[in-house]
Amino acid sequence: MLAIFNSLFIGIVFISSSFTNQILSGFSRHLAWVGFGLGIGFLSYFFHKNRWKDQSIKDLISQVIISALTGIYIALYFFSPTVYGTLFKNFKTFYILILLSVSIGVSYNKTKKVRDIWKNFSKLGPLTLFLLLFTIPTSVTRLYSSEDSHGTKLIPFSLEKDGNLDLSEFFINLPVIPASEWTPDKEVLDVPSQLPSGDYIEHPFFLTVYDGKLLSAFPLLPGLYNSIVYFSLKLIGVEIRTPDTINLSSSGPKMHAIEDFIYLEKFSSSFLFVITSILLFKAISKTASARTSLLITLLYSFGTTHFSNTSQTLWQHGFVEFLTVASIFLFLSKDIFAPAKTFLLGMILGSFFFVRPPSIIIAGLFGPVFFWRLRHLYIKEKIKLLIISATGILIPLCSLGLLNYLEYGHIMGGYYLMEKSFALSGMPNRFIGDLWEGVGGLLISPGFGLFVFSPIVLLSFLGFFLIRKKIGFLILPTILSTLVYLYIYGKHFIWWGGVSYATRFLSDLMPFFAVLLLPAVTISYKRTLLKVLLILFSIISIWAHTSAMYSDAPFIEWQACKRLPIREKAWRWERVPYTMPFKSYYPYITGKLDIEMIHECQLGAAAGSIENRTAFKFNNNSVLLGTEKIVPDINTYFRSGHYCAKIFSETENGQNFSGETLQILITQKDKIFLSQSLDPEFFKNNKSEIEFDITKSGKTKISILKKGEKPVIFAGLTLIKGNCE
Template sequence: MLAIFNSLFIGIVLISSSLTNQIVSGFSRPLAWVGFTLGIGFISYFFYKNRGKDQFNKNLISQGVISILTGIYISFYFFSPTVYGSLFANFKIFYILVLLSASLYISYYRTKKISDIWKNFSRLGLLTLFLLLFSIPTSVTRLFSSDDSNGAKLIPFSLEKDGNLDLSEFFINPPIIHASEWAPDKEVLYVPSQLPSGDYIEHPFFLTAYKGKLLSSFPLLPGLYNSFVYFSLKLIGVKIVTPDTINLSSSGPKMHAIEDFIYLEKFSSSLLFAITSILLFKAICKIASARTSLLITLLYSFGTTHFSNTSQTLWQHGFIEFLIVASIFLFLSKDILTPAKILLLGMILGCFFFVRPPSILVAGLLGLVFLWRLRHLPAKEKLNLLLISAAGLFIPLCSLGLLNYLHYGHIMGGYYLMEKSFALSGMPDRFIGNFWEGVGGLLISPGFGLFVFSPIVLLSFLGFFPVRKRIGFLILPTLLSTLAYLYIYGKHFIWWGGVSYATRFLTDLMPFFAVLLLPALTISYKRTILKFVFILFSIISVWAHTSAMYSDAPFKEWQGCKRLPIREKAWRWERIPYTMPFRAYYPYLTGKLDIEPIHECQMGEAAGSIGDRTAFKFEGSSVILGSEKVLRDITAYFRSGHYCAKIFSKVEKERNPSDEVLQILITQKDKIYMSQILNSDLSKKNEFEFDIAKSGKTKISVLKKGNTPVIFAGLTLTKGTCE
């Protein structure tokens, strides 16, 4: 029945998606697939209609409505980068509200007791939960991506255009450096590859060169998965513009279709995110109640990097998470020692290496769990199962290994050539960082620490003690994998994971920690103190990761426009990223606001210091495009009263004292409380007093005036008179 139910859902989704694309795009798409999907829907109908007429009619209506809305949701999603962007922006709220309302309505009417809503909600069909899990990350307006995933983003278009994995059509004219002119350089953004002639070709680190082709440096599986999603979407009429080229020899043209293929990446990532979460839910349901399983699934989905990283970008972490969850699902099955499941387990374990080489440690530990399960079997049966699992391991070795060898000349694929490129650039070993700094940063740093961003993980370690018999097999893999990852990435020269959010390098391990939350959660039902701690840690964890997606402040804290080095940002407790949305309210309580350019998005050039503050030089080219603003406007909440503004600035050299260089504006809506223009003669006065007549939201603007360069190190606003 479930298969029929899902077939009907898929058929209606395809129909409504295809028709929506036809209508919005003016019937410019072929209609053949509409007929095909209609056929799926009608076939499913006739198979299903004899399952009780009354129940069938109810299911058909509810399923039909949700299916149609889902199809429209998918279509509108891909209109977002186009002139039809408002369609999705308006429809997504309606769609999510319909899903939630229908879920709560059904949950209440099952027993008509408010106290049972939560329990009944957890027992809803997997389809409803899957759609909710899928719609939340896809509804995020922000487009967050990484250079690491460029291969995964572009492979679908390369396959469509040329039928190969060569990305040379997107990155043209890579610089050629003659062997006589070559000198190692530890620049991590551009690395070299040596040509057969002895000369060198220079390219971004996420690409590698082999036999005249530019290929992705990272594993191919994310790109192949993205290709499957891409071509499936094309069948229902979704149009995604092929990206333009980037000239590597110059600043050249940017990819004009960048939003389109990042929308595709986020769609694919969100789909994998939802599939993994649902599979985890099904796995935990084998050993716990539906309510407990749902709680753990939601914490895993929205309280870890599974949401803030995996759901938005096609890094390799998402696939490792999926493989771990799939392995756990099989281990929790009652009949895991059947040949079919053993073969599948072997295939899963064999894929780890081809997704992310360090994860082979995880695969090996899970393999030991499998061997332990065989210890009591007769020798003959044990040998048969070992041979079957070996056959499963052999399948990815032959397919993915051969694919790597054919395209990269090595079974490791792009990773092998990337390591050679880093060695040529003067970095033969990237694991050269301070080990203890890296381990501390991964676990407890305010900028990236696992226990700071997901404190709920701390309670997972309770799973090591009141061990449930069914999850005891996870203790050794979790403990040893965690120690191995800390050892490897603690020594990485960028242990924070580059331009990412929270503890990206430990994302692979989140499924282990999620399942090991089970003892803490079940104990918390009866222990008030533990329940309080569990709820508190859950709120912090979920806020830390969801605020990064739905609020500007946490995400901007880590953007490239910030001028403070990441290593320094990582250890600033006063600027934990997910506390940034509350920063606007601090002045209301403290009566003080300190604005430093080093913490704000700006385009100035570093220019020493003023006092103990880092200063930047601003000229006409340094202002934010389309305005006179030196910094983006800063909004904060102030109480009414008398204030002192202290500005830290100077000019580069003596100028006409009457030249205007800066303007400080402090306003509430159309009310101006301070409009102070600073001239070149900044030595006379840098403190100004003003009054705020009404408590509330206040905007601070810093504007560049005239052509005279100015060196600016920020300003402070303090309640009271200037000293």
């Protein structure tokens, strides 16, 4: 029956999505008829095989409705970068409400008891959980991507256009530097490759050059997966614009069609995110109740980097997580020694290296676990299973290894050439950092620490001591792989993972910690203290990772638009990224607001300091596009009362001229509490403090505007309740 309902679901999804695409595109997408054909094929199978009873009619109707809405959701999702963006925003809310209503309704009808809804919901099945998990990351309107995944994003279009993996058509005007003029510079992320002529070609670190081709420097498997998703979507009529070229000789290269291929990346990432989460749910269900399995799955899905990174961007970590969860699933299977599963396990373990080389430690530690499982078998059976698993390992080793060799000239692929490029740039070893600073940063730093962003992981360590028999095999792989990862990435010269959110480098380990939550969760049902800790840590972890997707403040902290070096930003407890949404309420309690330009997104040029604050020079090129603002408006909450504003600013080189340079505006809707212009008279009198009144408590906007043609040096301002000194 499950196969029948799944066939019905897929068939209706294909048909409704194809039909929606054709309507919105004016019936011009002929390939959508393939989707119609596949959908009709699945439906034919359903009606031929199905022998449902009267009591299943309600389930059938719900299935048809949800399937049709899912198809429309997928179709509208890919129209969201265009004129149908508003339509998708409205529809996704409707779709999510329908999913929740149907799920809660079915859960209630099982026992007719409100207290059983949670327990019954956990037993609805993987399809319901799949749809709910899938809608959450795809409903995120923020485009949260990274240059690291540019190669992965572009491979589908290169395969479609030229039938190869060469990305040269997307990146033009790569600088060629004569050998006589080349000087290594390890301070930039543009790295060199040496041409046969002896000259150097400079390119971004995420690309590499080999045999006249411009290739992704990162593993190909994520890009090939993205290609499968891309060509599958084309079957139902989804058309995604081919990205424009990037001119690498100009500053700040942009892609005019960037939204389209990032939407594809997010869709592919979300799909991988859900598959991994569902597989984890099925794995834990083999040793725990459905309710416990669901709770752990939700904590893993939304309380770790599995959501804030894996669900939005095609990092390599998502595939390592998938392979790890798949391995755990097979180890928890009763028939792990079935030839098919042994062969599959071998293929999975052989694939780790070709996704992210350091993850080979995980595969290597799963190997002894498999050998230990064989200890009770006869010699002949052991040899048979070892040969089967070795054959499975050889499949990715030969196929992906050969592909890497043909494309990159080395079995390691782009990583090998990337290391050569970094060496040419003056950094032969990237693992040169201070180990203890890196380990401390990975675990407890306020900007990136694992225990700060996912404190729920702390409860996973109970699994080391309160071992459940079926998950005991994870203890050794978890401990050793964690220690190795901490050593490797603790010494990395950018242990924080570059422009990333939370503890990205430790994402590969999250499935281990998720499964090892099992003892803590089951014991918490009976122990109040543990239950309180579980609830508290769960709230913090889920907020830390979901707020980055749905709130501006954590995302801005994640971006590299600030001038404070990431290493310094990582250790500021007063600026933990996921607490930033609450920052606007602090002045209401403390009566104080401090605006430092080094913490704000702005385009000024560094210009010394003013009273120990880093100052920046602003001219007409430093304002935000289409406005006079030098920073986005700052919205915060103040109590009514008398305030003192201290402004840290001066003219360039003490110049004397007429006219305004800056204006500070403090307003509430149509009420103006302060409108201070900074002009030569202001600087002449050195009047840096101004008193004003806020007559009404509430949300207050602070605007900093550039005026006139002359540049100004500005380091920020403070607002304090009370009189100026």
